[in-house]
Amino acid sequence: MPIEAPISELGLFELFQLISLTDKRGTLSLTDYESKKNYTIYFKDGKLAYIDLADRLKEEMQRRDLVGREEISSLKGEGFIDYIIEKQVMTGNTFKVLFKKIVEEVIYPLFLIKSGYFSFEESDFSVPDSLELEMKIENIILEAARRMDEMSKMEEVIPSRDILLEVSSEIIEMEQINLDRMEWRILSLIDGKRTITDLIAEIGDEFAVLKSLYGMIMTGIITEKRIAVDDILREARKEEDEVEMKLKELNGVWNRREYEKGIQILSELKSRYSDDPRIIYELGYYYLASGKFMEAISEWNSCLLLSKEEKRKKEIKENLDLVTELQKKIFNREVSR
Numbered sequence: 001m002p003i004e005a006p007i008s009e010l011g012l013f014e015l016f017q018l019i020s021l022t023d024k025r026g027t028l029s030l031t032d033y034e035s036k037k038n039y040t041i042y043f044k045d046g047k048l049a050y051i052d053l054a055d056r057l058k059e060e061m062q063r064r065d066l067v068g069r070e071e072i073s074s075l076k077g078e079g080f081i082d083y084i085i086e087k088q089v090m091t092g093n094t095f096k097v098l099f100k101k102i103v104e105e106v107i108y109p110l111f112l113i114k115s116g117y118f119s120f121e122e123s124d125f126s127v128p129d130s131l132e133l134e135m136k137i138e139n140i141i142l143e144a145a146r147r148m149d150e151m152s153k154m155e156e157v158i159p160s161r162d163i164l165l166e167v168s169s170e171i172i173e174m175e176q177i178n179l180d181r182m183e184w185r186i187l188s189l190i191d192g193k194r195t196i197t198d199l200i201a202e203i204g205d206e207f208a209v210l211k212s213l214y215g216m217i218m219t220g221i222i223t224e225k226r227i228a229v230d231d232i233l234r235e236a237r238k239e240e241d242e243v244e245m246k247l248k249e250l251n252g253v254w255n256r257r258e259y260e261k262g263i264q265i266l267s268e269l270k271s272r273y274s275d276d277p278r279i280i281y282e283l284g285y286y287y288l289a290s291g292k293f294m295e296a297i298s299e300w301n302s303c304l305l306l307s308k309e310e311k312r313k314k315e316i317k318e319n320l321d322l323v324t325e326l327q328k329k330i331f332n333r334e335v336s337r
Contacts, residue, residue: 004119020046020137026122033115048135050127092130111144154214161197164225183212262286277307293327
């Protein structure tokens with residue numbers, strides 16, 4: 001009988017301890033609701049034996065320029081692994097070292113999953129001989145706990161993955177800079193345009209990237225990019241000009257009574273400038289002209305919250321009263337036969 005439950009009821013720390021203490025052999029299926037990713041993990045004699053990471057291996061091989069995308073696009077699962085060994089892209093031992101590194105990158109973040117579901121079922125299975133692991137679960141648990149402690153400290157300094165970074169001007173005054181290979185690599189990628197998410201995607205090892213960034217931020221080598229006031233004003237003017245231009249173009253659409261086309265244009269504009277009351281104001285009229293009263297009411301209610309123009313707010317309130325009253329009459333109308 002499988003052991004299954006939401007992660008909120010039985011965490012992975014407790015589950016892994018149970019598998020280790022009972023020397024279980026079987027397969028763990030894990031779903032992370034937040035990332036919408038699925039994982040299949042195999043255990044043998046209470047040890048982690050294998051994780052199905054064929055897609056991740058492909059990405060890593062392509063990132064290292066060891067194989068081409070077209071070359072392996074048709075290969076799946078063990079076929080891909082056999083292909084790498086047979087073509088001598090790398091030796092079996094080297095490939096196993098790479099695989100274990102990727103397993104470590106994947107397994108430890110799983111302990112951070114807060115919303116998900118797992119199912120563990122005892123069963124026999126086979127894994128590629130060249131990639132079978134014998135990782136002690138006790139060591140995995142200890143390392144996961146250590147990383148969680150470090151992550152909590154790092155998140156105090158790096159609260160968001162969307163931060164833009166730049167090399168600090170103070171680096172020029174430093175007499176000596178001692179960086180390891182990972183830190184030099186990250187430093188070479190920081191250009192004021194890449195976010196931390198971009199750096200993680202480029203390098204692949206999230207924990208290693210965050211740890212290196214944390215160290216370099218604390219020592220003042222890198223810092224969060226400061227956006228100049230002129231840049232902010234320039235972006236604001238750019239937004240203002242684009243919205244104004246689009247609204248002028250819509251005059252012809254309204255005069256031709258192409259209301260659905262207007263809704264499409266304004267909706268696309270709203271997806272980029274969601275807080276601009278001018279767009280929402282116009283969208284209300286287009287919905288009203290299309291007979292979509294509920295949508296018109298919703299847009300105008302939003303416009304009341306965002307608009308600072310008292311004259312326009314007064315107009316919207318009057319429109320809302322009229323539309324709401326008309327809607328009531330339509331809904332309450334009784335047809336006598």
